[in-house]
Amino acid sequence: MNRNLLVQSQGNLIAELAARFSGKLLLRREIPLDEKLFQRLVNQSYFTPTLSIKRNKFHYICERCGNRKRRLFANIPCNSCKKDHLYCRKCIDMGRVMECEPLYYWTGHEPKWKKYKSPCSWTGTLTPEQKRAANRIVQAVKNDERELLVWAVTGAGKTEMLFPAISHLLALGKRICIATPRTDVVRELIPRMKQAFIHVPIQGLYSGSPDMEGTAQFIIATTHQLLRYQSAFDLIIIDEIDAFPFHSDPSLAFAVHRAKKSASTSIYLTATPRKKQRVRMYSKKLPHIFVPIRFHRTPLPVPRLKMCFQLKKNVKRSLPPPAFIHWLKTRSNPERQILLFVPTILLAQKMDQKLGELLVKEKMIRREGLLETVHAADQDREEKIQLFRSQNIQILITTTILERGVTFPSVDVAVIDAGHTVFDEAALVQIAGRAGRSPSDPTGEVIFFHDGKTEAMEHAIEAIVSMNKRGGFR
Amino acid sequence: MYCVWCDGLCIPEMNWENLWSMGRTKTLCNQCENALKVIEGNRCKKCSCQLKEKQYICSDCMQWEQRFKQDPLKFNYSIFNYNERMQDMVTRWKYRGDYHLSCAFEQIFIETFKNTFAFLSKKVCVISIPLSSERILERGFNQAKVLADYLIPKREEFITRVYSEKQSKKTRKERLATKNPFFLTKKVNKPVILVDDIYTTGRTLRHAAELLLENGCPAVYAYTLIRS
Numbered sequence A: 001m002n003r004n005l006l007v008q009s010q011g012n013l014i015a016e017l018a019a020r021f022s023g024k025l026l027l028r029r030e031i032p033l034d035e036k037l038f039q040r041l042v043n044q045s046y047f048t049p050t051l052s053i054k055r056n057k058f059h060y061i062c063e064r065c066g067n068r069k070r071r072l073f074a075n076i077p078c079n080s081c082k083k084d085h086l087y088c089r090k091c092i093d094m095g096r097v098m099e100c101e102p103l104y105y106w107t108g109h110e111p112k113w114k115k116y117k118s119p120c121s122w123t124g125t126l127t128p129e130q131k132r133a134a135n136r137i138v139q140a141v142k143n144d145e146r147e148l149l150v151w152a153v154t155g156a157g158k159t160e161m162l163f164p165a166i167s168h169l170l171a172l173g174k175r176i177c178i179a180t181p182r183t184d185v186v187r188e189l190i191p192r193m194k195q196a197f198i199h200v201p202i203q204g205l206y207s208g209s210p211d212m213e214g215t216a217q218f219i220i221a222t223t224h225q226l227l228r229y230q231s232a233f234d235l236i237i238i239d240e241i242d243a244f245p246f247h248s249d250p251s252l253a254f255a256v257h258r259a260k261k262s263a264s265t266s267i268y269l270t271a272t273p274r275k276k277q278r279v280r281m282y283s284k285k286l287p288h289i290f291v292p293i294r295f296h297r298t299p300l301p302v303p304r305l306k307m308c309f310q311l312k313k314n315v316k317r318s319l320p321p322p323a324f325i326h327w328l329k330t331r332s333n334p335e336r337q338i339l340l341f342v343p344t345i346l347l348a349q350k351m352d353q354k355l356g357e358l359l360v361k362e363k364m365i366r367r368e369g370l371l372e373t374v375h376a377a378d379q380d381r382e383e384k385i386q387l388f389r390s391q392n393i394q395i396l397i398t399t400t401i402l403e404r405g406v407t408f409p410s411v412d413v414a415v416i417d418a419g420h421t422v423f424d425e426a427a428l429v430q431i432a433g434r435a436g437r438s439p440s441d442p443t444g445e446v447i448f449f450h451d452g453k454t455e456a457m458e459h460a461i462e463a464i465v466s467m468n469k470r471g472g473f474r
Numbered sequence B: 001m002y003c004v005w006c007d008g009l010c011i012p013e014m015n016w017e018n019l020w021s022m023g024r025t026k027t028l029c030n031q032c033e034n035a036l037k038v039i040e041g042n043r044c045k046k047c048s049c050q051l052k053e054k055q056y057i058c059s060d061c062m063q064w065e066q067r068f069k070q071d072p073l074k075f076n077y078s079i080f081n082y083n084e085r086m087q088d089m090v091t092r093w094k095y096r097g098d099y100h101l102s103c104a105f106e107q108i109f110i111e112t113f114k115n116t117f118a119f120l121s122k123k124v125c126v127i128s129i130p131l132s133s134e135r136i137l138e139r140g141f142n143q144a145k146v147l148a149d150y151l152i153p154k155r156e157e158f159i160t161r162v163y164s165e166k167q168s169k170k171t172r173k174e175r176l177a178t179k180n181p182f183f184l185t186k187k188v189n190k191p192v193i194l195v196d197d198i199y200t201t202g203r204t205l206r207h208a209a210e211l212l213l214e215n216g217c218p219a220v221y222a223y224t225l226i227r228s
């Protein structure tokens, strides 16, 4: 081979590696290259190692997940260095970080991402309210604003509001990530984004996803997956920023912060900002835009409260209160499917059978198979959600796992034991927001069965009423 | 204390019955402890699998009896059922290599051992089923060895493994047909208790047992954390 060709093929190799590893922070075993090539790349500073677990005077820090809790580090007798040393327990599900193994970051050139002339294949039109928000997001991106919070009521159509800003950046050859704490939301977003940007390669990352590489220009991922990135993205959009576990797990905020480039924009999307975010908004530390109206311009359904004195007794026997059955029979539109929220996985599982039998006996459903249950630990969750969406299931019992991000066209929503602590204000507003989502059936009933009004219920209703007012409804 | 599985707070429940155990450290919170299922009621006297009332040994063990004139294993005793939570724990412990999780099993592993093998005199050897060296490098530790090290008498080492095999990737039939992957480095003349994390088909344990018996060992028992 002559020298020129050799240089050229070396160049090609580096370009290919750059596309695969740029923006990633990985353990050696996550880099599938043979040892000889890998060592050469390290010697030539294409890969730069950094300590994976740092020790300072008072604590240890895991450089992958940001863990600083002493109890989430443990000692292990290491076979390669023949002594005991630390590993991180916090991020172990992503592969064990050992004190003796560094993390590697790509320090070669960044790949040249493709510039798309008109990447957006979506043909719909934005409502004036969506348009206003979309323009604000574009402005934030153009001016390299650090962060912007988009507070849009449930059903405002926030995904579409992102299209102009995403198109703008793709035209400039920038790299984009949409991250969200919930796997279900990622799964729901992937097909919608692929449809809206038909010519742009998009990869979806979540635990167990078919794509695992995460090398695309446009990534949709659970926030957890961002732990493998460093200075990768020009735009990070965090959907459902207030969702558990994002707002309670510090390592996720750490991951997002590290995954974006230093000059980049973060867009936060939420229908129910937490207090922390509200305080920052009202003190003008966090710029925001408010979208008070649903895209089909019908007010948000306001929950009704139904007091049931015997609720605890009913729940103990794994049954909903009789008032629920009564409501079921007297709904204004009996054609609608039903989303039934319960506070715990255990109750969901137990109620599944009991309620199924009862409803068949009461002739409310034809057979028990028309009632199903989903929860966080349910392996068939994806299929059941699909069956519910295709209307092959009439009633879906669920925990708060379906409180947000998933959209069904025509449902009534009921909450059993709405006074339970898992139903905080944000959860209740989100749950209520599942009703009336489609233009063809823009209303829907929301009813909370409880045995004592809580502040969360009151605040949720106040919040919904006040958003309707801001949206121009009385 | 914090739970080693869920990192929630462990609050020891206090009542008169468990006052004696108050001095011990809790490693799992009550919820996580209850999520694990100890094998209760009637079990196969040979392999510890759950059996209907009045049955003595299961059909699998019957087949073992037929296959060998005498089953090389006296019996296996397991503590836990392999329910969903246990599978999740094993995944993190064994396959992700969360070494610290071992401590969740320490107490019950020691206590059950005392109750189950008290009938054997002190003259008994405890050995763990070895992993191949590649597997060790990959995971960093051998969970069977960690378990055996909790026990008294002290664990001894006189079998090693030649082949590396991913048992979990095989079908039942393939597993049953595998060659004996072990060889002996020392002769034994005492009864042996083999320690492993999971009893699945019992093939691996019987390979080790056959080898021991052929080399002068009078009796072989197995003690495993989980019956899958």
Ligand SMILES: [Zn+2]
Residues within 6 Å of the ligand: A062, A063, A064, A065, A066, A067, A088, A089, A090, A091, A092, A097
């Ligand atoms: Zn970590």
Ligand SMILES: [Zn+2]
Residues within 6 Å of the ligand: A078, A079, A080, A081, A082, A085, A098, A099, A100, A101
């Ligand atoms: Zn080491």
Ligand SMILES: [Zn+2]
Residues within 6 Å of the ligand: B003, B004, B005, B006, B007, B008, B028, B029, B030, B031, B032, B033
């Ligand atoms: Zn726990």
Ligand SMILES: [Zn+2]
Residues within 6 Å of the ligand: B044, B045, B046, B047, B048, B049, B057, B058, B059, B060, B061
């Ligand atoms: Zn048996």
